Amino acid sequence: MLNILHHYIGTKVLNRLEPELSHAIALCYLRLLNHRFSRMKGATSGLKTKICGMELASPIGLAAGFDKNADVFNATLSLGFGFVEVGTITPNPQTGNPKPRLFRLPEENALINKMGFNNKGMLYASKNAEKPKLGIVGVNIGANAKSINKVLDYTNIFEFLAHLFDYVTINVSSPNTKNLRDLQKPEMLEKILKNVKSINVSLKRQVPIFVKIAPDLSENNVTEILDACEENGVSGLIATNTTISPKTLKKPTxxxxxxxxxxxxxxxxxxxxxxxKKKNESTVLIGVGGIFSGKDIYEKIRMGASAVQVYTSFVYNGPRHVKNMEAELKKLLLDDGYGTIESAVGDPLRSKRRLDPIYFSP
Ligand SMILES: Cc1cc2nc3c(=O)[nH]c(=O)nc-3n(C[C@H](O)[C@H](O)[C@H](O)COP(=O)(O)O)c2cc1C
Structure with a gap:
């Protein structure tokens, strides 16, 4: 009954309101339920998997940007996500870009956002993060828009928050903070990674570090980023953040x-x-971008993702969506004879069976 109510509010009511208002209402609602959820069990899907030593209840995670301040991670875990990534969190609080800054494109099943890391800063997030967690919670970190030393921002926030979360994602791919994507250049990225690595090795419990990259990169850019990550102790990459390219739209505008x-x-x-294709065997990939179905997830897994994350389709389809995609994913795995998620990861690179040929074109 409660599930039906959540679903009805999530899809029928909220999607009629101004997008940022409906997000704020959803967060309020989840905050009310967060306490209740903290006494319930986290997701149990039968799709358990393990990445970088972390036991995920399922490979389907909530992408960064939904729970910017780590307010509702137990509620979102209880909706069925196998792990959640909170943030992006910056060292200091900031209000982000002027409103309106979030737009729906329902005919494209898309969103456009220019939020600009609106968040309450690392001190606020650290207090939330001290609460018991029902599952795996990662933190996505970024730099303040007005910071004069963005590299130092990553070092400071990593030092302050890493020990409170299961993993840390270095976000150098948001298009909404001026020049942030320049930090994907190998010489800049290496500086950030060397700093955070030196802090990580001094922690009692070292955390897996991920780097989240943009979709608007050339093959050469991707290779350089991957090399910088693999040379500096990064556990994995998250591909991808949002695109700045209108060419991807059905009606490019x-x-x-x-x-x-x-x-x-x-x-x-x-x-x-x-x-x-290019990574070392030990480097883990998390696929994000455009997932609307179990099939989309299955394809990312077989392309090489050990786990995936979702944002936009959760906004459009509401809480029941996660369980629906999970059921579809389970069926696809079983039909193809995979007993575990791990056995399907990157499989088409070996067997090339039953996957859309576009993914193998050069
Ligand atoms: C409103 C909104 C806010 C977002 N904020 C962040 C953010 O703060 N940090 C981040 O790394 N990604 C952020 N993202 C990007 C998502 O995490 C994800 O990478 C992207 O939306 C692609 O996944 P999707 O197609 O499933 O939405 C945001 C996306 C949206 C729609």
Missing amino acids: AFEGGLSGKPLLRQSNKILRLLA
Whole structure:
């Protein structure tokens, strides 16, 4: 009954309101339930998997940007996500870009956002993070818009928050903070990674470090980023953030900000496939971008993702969506004879069976 109510509110009511208002209401609702959820069990899906030593209740995670301040991670875990990534959190609180800054494109199954890391800062997030967690919770970290030393921001926030979370994601791919994507250049990325690595080795419990990259990168860019990550102790890459390219739209129209959802699927898969082809065996990939179904997840897994994350389709389809995608994924795995998620990861690179041929084109 409660599930039906959540679903009805999530899809029928909220999607009629102004997008940022409906997000704020959803967060309020989840905050009310967060306490109740903290006494319940986390997700149990029968799709358990393990990445970088972390036991995920399922490979389907909630992407960064939904729970910017780590307010509702137990509620979102209880909706069926196998892990959640909170943030992006910056060292100091900041209000983000002027409103309106979030737009729906329902005919494209997409969102455009130019939020600009609106968040309450690392001190606020640290207090939430001290609460018991029902599952795996990672933190996505970024730099303040007005910071004069963005590299130092990552060092400071890593030092402050890493020990409170299961993993840390270095976000150098948001299009909504001026020059942030320049930090993907190998010389800048290496500086960040060397700093955070030296802090990580001094922690009692070292955390897996991920780097989240943009979809708007050339093959050369991707290779350079991957090399910098693999040389500096990064556990994995998250591909991808939102795109700035209108070309991905069915009806290409110029926009400001980052585009997510269906139009992003193909481009984010292209980056994922490239990474899968070039990476060292031990480097883990998390696929994100344009997932709307169990099939989309299955394809990312078989392309090489050990886990995936979802944002836009959760906004459009509500809480029941996660369980629906999970059931579809389970069926696809079973039909193809995979007993575990792990056995399907990167499999088409070996067997090339039953996957859309576009993913193998050069
Ligand atoms: C409103 C909104 C806010 C977002 N904020 C962040 C963020 O703070 N940090 C981040 O790394 N990604 C952020 N993202 C990107 C998502 O985490 C994800 O990479 C992207 O939306 C692609 O996945 P999707 O197609 O399933 O939405 C945001 C996306 C949206 C739609």
